[in-house]
Amino acid sequence: VTVYYDESNTGRGFTVEAQANALPVLDPNKVYVTNAGV
Amino acid sequence: MQKLSEAVGTNQEQYRRMAEVRVPDRVRNIVRSVYRRVEMDANTAWATGIITQKNPETGATYTATQLSDATRYLTASPAWSDTSINAYETLLAFVTAAQAKVGRVVGVRLKSATLDVILADAPNLTGDVLMTKQQLPARVAADLGQPFAFSVSDVTYEPFSDGGTATTTTAVWPTGLVAAIPAGGTVGYTAFAPVVRAMEMVDRLGTGRASTSTA
Numbered sequence: 001v002t003v004y005y006d007e008s009n010t011g012r013g014f015t016v017e018a019q020a021n022a023l024p025v026l027d028p029n030k031v032y033v034t035n036a037g038v
Numbered sequence: 039m040q041k042l043s044e045a046v047g048t049n050q051e052q053y054r055r056m057a058e059v060r061v062p063d064r065v066r067n068i069v070r071s072v073y074r075r076v077e078m079d080a081n082t083a084w085a086t087g088i089i090t091q092k093n094p095e096t097g098a099t100y101t102a103t104q105l106s107d108a109t110r111y112l113t114a115s116p117a118w119s120d121t122s123i124n125a126y127e128t129l130l131a132f133v134t135a136a137q138a139k140v141g142r143v144v145g146v147r148l149k150s151a152t153l154d155v156i157l158a159d160a161p162n163l164t165g166d167v168l169m170t171k172q173q174l175p176a177r178v179a180a181d182l183g184q185p186f187a188f189s190v191s192d193v194t195y196e197p198f199s200d201g202g203t204a205t206t207t208t209a210v211w212p213t214g215l216v217a218a219i220p221a222g223g224t225v226g227y228t229a230f231a232p233v234v235r236a237m238e239m240v241d242r243l244g245t246g247r248a249s250t251s252t253a
Contacts, residue, residue: 001069002233016061018068021231024080026087030225031110032136032218033085036125036148037117038155 076228078195078210084147084225085215087111097200110139117214118155125159129216130181136218145175145187145219149211153190189219 006015054060058067083089087105092098105111118125129146136143153171160169160177169177179186191211199206217225 001072003065003069004235014061016065016068018065018072019233020072020076021233022076022079023229023231024076024083024089024226025229026083026105026226028105028107028110030140030220031084031087031105032139033110034112034114034132034216036114036152036214036216038119038152038214
């Protein structure tokens with residue numbers, strides 16, 4: 001996670017942003033799921 | 039004796055600490071929320087093979103199917119809660135079938151409501167004593183002849199509903215789904231692309247640097 005901050009209005013404003021460019025990638029050979037309905 | 043240099047208002051100070059109003063605390067919470075979103079995306083991808091992206095400005099969503107394989111994403115019919123079905127036996131059959139697809143299975147991931155249905159159909163102990171939730175994994179392991187554990191997840195998350203600030207309570211693990219946990223415990227990985235801002239990109243150009251150098 002990368003955190004950026006941005007000051008504005010000579011220090012009266014302060015914005016903090018946290019960003020992660022994440023993508024879960026499945027291993028197709030490891031997945032076996034059933035919808036049990038409950 | 040109190041000194042003038044001490045912070046006044048102990049209650050106020052304690053409240054500020056609990057509410058985490060200071061900037062470092064709030065930043066930590068923002069970072070945690072990012073990790074919670076990654077956790078939810080990873081679980082959703084595993085459970086459904088689908089990832090949904092959302093534009094935070096407009097709330098518009100884009101759904102990407104990562105894995106669409108009818109032999110790996112099944113739908114039980116009838117449901118495990120149906121009286122004609124023994125959920126415990128169905129679980130054993132599910133694990134056996136899963137091992138043909140993913141190799142050795144060390145457990146299943148599910149919600150507690152699904153586990154309750156399995157427990158209700160589990161064989162009784164000697165003297166017709168009902169089996170407990172604690173005894174259930176050991177019994178499943180004994181019947182399968184291999185180690186087995188339940189990974190129960192009922193935790194919820196509050197993703198944004200639209201482009202505004204409204205949120206919807208959403209279960210990290212979708213209701214009703216049962217997933218086999220392969221040996222090693224991983225079903226994929228999370229790829230991270232670097233996060234850069236425009237000024238960093240300019241900085242990397244070399245000439246015409248955005249930042250001044252003292253060298």
